[in-house]
Amino acid sequence: MKKYLFPSLRLTLVLLVLLCVIYPLFIMLVGKVAPGSGDGVKVYRNGKVIGYENIAQAFKSDKYFQPRPSAVGYNAAGSGASNAGPTNPDYLKKVNAAIDTFMVHNPGINKSDIPAEIVTASGSGLDPDLSPEGAKIQVKRIARLRNIPENNVIKLVDEHTEKPLLGLFGPAKVNVLKLNVALDELK
Amino acid sequence: MNTEYIGIIVTYGLTILLAIPLGKYIAKVFSGEKTWTDFLNPFERLIFKLSGINATKEMNWKEQLKAMLTINSLWLLYAFFALIFQDKLPLNPDHNPGQTPDLAFNTAISFLVNCNVQDYSGEAGVTYFTQLFVLMFLHFMSAATGIAAMMIIYKGLKQRSVTTLGNFWNFFVKSITRFLLPGAILVAIILAFNGTPTSFAGKDTVITMQRDTAQISRGPVAAMVAIKHLGTNGGGWFGTNSANPLECPNYLTYMVEMIAQLVIPIALIFSLGFYLKKMRFAYIIIGVMTIGMLMLLIPTIQAETHGNTAIAAMGINSANTAMEGKEVRFGIPATAYWSTQTTVTSTGSACGAHDSYMPMTTGMELMAMMVNCFYGGCGVGFMNYYIFIIIAVFISGLMVGRTPEFMGHKVEAREMKIASIAALLHPFLILSFTALSCFVLVNFPDIKWVFQPKNWLGNPGYHGFSEMLYQYTSCAANNGSAMGGLTANNIFWNVTQGIVLLFSRFIPIIGPVAIAGIMAQKKFIPESPGTLRTDTGTFGVMTLAVIIIIAALAFFPALAMGPFAEYFSMK
Numbered sequence: 001m002k003k004y005l006f007p008s009l010r011l012t013l014v015l016l017v018l019l020c021v022i023y024p025l026f027i028m029l030v031g032k033v034a035p036g037s038g039d040g041v042k043v044y045r046n047g048k049v050i051g052y053e054n055i056a057q058a059f060k061s062d063k064y065f066q067p068r069p070s071a072v073g074y075n076a077a078g079s080g081a082s083n084a085g086p087t088n089p090d091y092l093k094k095v096n097a098a099i100d101t102f103m104v105h106n107p108g109i110n111k112s113d114i115p116a117e118i119v120t121a122s123g124s125g126l127d128p129d130l131s132p133e134g135a136k137i138q139v140k141r142i143a144r145l146r147n148i149p150e151n152n153v154i155k156l157v158d159e160h161t162e163k164p165l166l167g168l169f170g171p172a173k174v175n176v177l178k179l180n181v182a183l184d185e186l187k
Numbered sequence: 188m189n190t191e192y193i194g195i196i197v198t199y200g201l202t203i204l205l206a207i208p209l210g211k212y213i214a215k216v217f218s219g220e221k222t223w224t225d226f227l228n229p230f231e232r233l234i235f236k237l238s239g240i241n242a243t244k245e246m247n248w249k250e251q252l253k254a255m256l257t258i259n260s261l262w263l264l265y266a267f268f269a270l271i272f273q274d275k276l277p278l279n280p281d282h283n284p285g286q287t288p289d290l291a292f293n294t295a296i297s298f299l300v301n302c303n304v305q306d307y308s309g310e311a312g313v314t315y316f317t318q319l320f321v322l323m324f325l326h327f328m329s330a331a332t333g334i335a336a337m338m339i340i341y342k343g344l345k346q347r348s349v350t351t352l353g354n355f356w357n358f359f360v361k362s363i364t365r366f367l368l369p370g371a372i373l374v375a376i377i378l379a380f381n382g383t384p385t386s387f388a389g390k391d392t393v394i395t396m397q398r399d400t401a402q403i404s405r406g407p408v409a410a411m412v413a414i415k416h417l418g419t420n421g422g423g424w425f426g427t428n429s430a431n432p433l434e435c436p437n438y439l440t441y442m443v444e445m446i447a448q449l450v451i452p453i454a455l456i457f458s459l460g461f462y463l464k465k466m467r468f469a470y471i472i473i474g475v476m477t478i479g480m481l482m483l484l485i486p487t488i489q490a491e492t493h494g495n496t497a498i499a500a501m502g503i504n505s506a507n508t509a510m511e512g513k514e515v516r517f518g519i520p521a522t523a524y525w526s527t528q529t530t531v532t533s534t535g536s537a538c539g540a541h542d543s544y545m546p547m548t549t550g551m552e553l554m555a556m557m558v559n560c561f562y563g564g565c566g567v568g569f570m571n572y573y574i575f576i577i578i579a580v581f582i583s584g585l586m587v588g589r590t591p592e593f594m595g596h597k598v599e600a601r602e603m604k605i606a607s608i609a610a611l612l613h614p615f616l617i618l619s620f621t622a623l624s625c626f627v628l629v630n631f632p633d634i635k636w637v638f639q640p641k642n643w644l645g646n647p648g649y650h651g652f653s654e655m656l657y658q659y660t661s662c663a664a665n666n667g668s669a670m671g672g673l674t675a676n677n678i679f680w681n682v683t684q685g686i687v688l689l690f691s692r693f694i695p696i697i698g699p700v701a702i703a704g705i706m707a708q709k710k711f712i713p714e715s716p717g718t719l720r721t722d723t724g725t726f727g728v729m730t731l732a733v734i735i736i737i738a739a740l741a742f743f744p745a746l747a748m749g750p751f752a753e754y755f756s757m758k
Contacts, residue, residue, distance in 0.1 A: 010238040
């Protein structure tokens with residue numbers, strides 16, 4: 001074993017320099033010209049940072065589109081899921097309560113139209129997106145509270161729906177933060 | 188057909204399309220043929236010169252293993268102390284504390300052995316220094332170690348009646364310089380341009396639209412996430428792994444990360460065909476592995492798209508009810524596809540919360556890790572499969588009354604003993620430690636530990652049992668995924684996992700390398716009409732049968748008590 005100790009030690013040092021200094025610094029430099037300069041892509045309003053494009057934030061007011069429930073209170077200092085098993089009785093009670101709350105805040109909708117994503121917590125607790133259905137189920141409430149025609153809000157959701165990748169791969173989605181920024185600008 | 192299914196079919200198709208040329212290239216690199224990356228030769232010579240290594244000296248299998256174990260022990264010590272004292276080291280902008288000794292023991296071993304089970308959360312449990320200089324460093328090291336060990340076996344299959352099987356350092360360094368590092372650079376750049384952070388800036392604080400103060404963890408994420416997948420490691424930057432939108436921002440990065448974690452294991456099998464010039468043999472192996480993978484993938488997708496019947500019964504929209512723990516940008520079929528591929532390989536990364544998946548999915552994930560050789564990890568996937576080949580050769584030899592031989596070398600009692608120990612170790616570790624944890628939980632729920640066993644489980648009933656079974660299965664398969672409801676950062680789990688991890692990494696490497704070394708020394712027997720052919724469909728079916736019998740017989744009772752019982756309890 002001794003025969004291999006010093007070569008091992010020296011090889012480890014050489015590889016530490018190559019893989020842990022040169023490689024990440026190179027990626028950092030490349031990241032400088034990427035969107036967000038490698039610091040994460042921010043969303044601005046009137047020149048001020050109001051959040052990160054890829055990180056959900058809490059919208060307590062019913063006048064805004066709300067993102068999916070978060071098991072960590074939208075705290076992106078960490079991230080986390082509920083880790084609730086599908087047959088856990090406490091969990092099922094919570095989902096049932098979330099459905100009832102959603103019905104109270106969104107009068108006039110059909111219960112059978114509620115997509116499960118809006119009453120279940122996301123994997124990271126920071127899911128920035130809704131499916132188009134998840135956004136549209138909230139349209140009635142927002143149109144009523146803001147006194148704007150429902151059709152205008154539906155149009156806004158459609159405009160902000162990102163199609164699947166190349167129109168072919170994966171699901172369609174709506175970024176909640178960007179949608180809400182646009183919502184405030186809607187007359 | 189809808190875009191979510193097209194997405195995963197194309198992702199898989201691209202993986203295979205990339206794996207074939209990559210396999211050919213890897214075979215050329217290791218057989219010393221000319222490749223277009225030969226401009227790196229002087230650079231590699233410099234690495235060897237600085238390290239005082241003679242990379243052309245032929246080594247026998249025992250010398251190879253000694254070199255491998257020496258350098259691995261060194262990394263273990265380094266990682267352990269760096270994690271304990273990380274608070275006193277540089278690059279800690281978020282002021283995270285040092286790890287406790289039991290957690291550092293677990294983390295150091297876990298990353299050393301390519302498992303990456305994480306009992307801490309990346310945002311608070313490690314620093315930028317340990318993320319890069321320990322965890323990401325070990326991402327490269329463990330993948331290259333596995334590939335180097337596999338190359339020793341390839342060499343043993345090719346050579347006839349020799350004692351030396353190439354040079355460990357040569358295999359090891361070239362797997363980094365010739366494909367792991369270039370591949371990681373490519374993947375990291377794609378991630379960077381899709382919004383994954385690359386800078387060393389610490390946590391950011393922003394005032395949100397509704398005037399709340401929110402914090403966002405960041406760091407040089409892209410560099411680590413790239414090799415986390417290419418090296419089938421799986422230990423991510425953030426606590427929720429690739430479910431975190433900064434670690435995997437959109438569907439393009441989903442496809443890239445998905446391809447990255449599958450392409451090398453598949454390419455290595457193709458490279459065996461190119462290296463031995465026996466493509467048929469490689470196709471049969473790929474075929475068996477793919478059939479095995481599909482047998483796990485199809486029930487998973489079916490279970491996840493069918494969804495949670497208890498939630499559908501509440502009267503809401505009955506489509507996509509299994510969204511708990513999943514992310515909208517991936518959707519259900521893609522998350523199901525990821526869960527299968529990440530458990531058939533030894534990656535264990537996640538784009539959702541494994542604890543909230545349907546019981547049948549959990550069952551399929553467990554089986555994938557129990558079999559542990561449908562593609563498998565970088566290098567070690569083939570090595571596990573190799574054990575099953577040896578057993579299949581032996582059994583079929585006995586069945587048809589021929590001397591069992593493989594690649595022109597007799598398979599005798601000594602090799603069979605090693606193969607049996609390697610094959611039986613896996614169920615032994617998983618089942619005995621799961622039994623131990625159940626015993627402690629039931630008999631000592633209130634024992635005076637800082638974290639009491641009664642608080643271990645995040646879910647009651649069958650699901651809770653699945654959480655414990657999953658944890659040890661993931662460790663024994665060096666996979667690293669976990670059902671997050673289990674609170675594993677305490678002395679019992681940190682220590683028992685560490686033990687399982689060490690055994691289940693090094694014995695399945697030492698065993699196959701020893702078999703290959705012993706067999707290569709034997710007299711070469713030319714192929715004759717009486718030879719049992721190992722490159723036929725019949726032999727493929729035979730190997731699959733051996734795999735299913737060993738995995739099913741050993742694990743079925745445990746699976747029945749966990750995920751399958753939960754499945755039948757759902758209406």
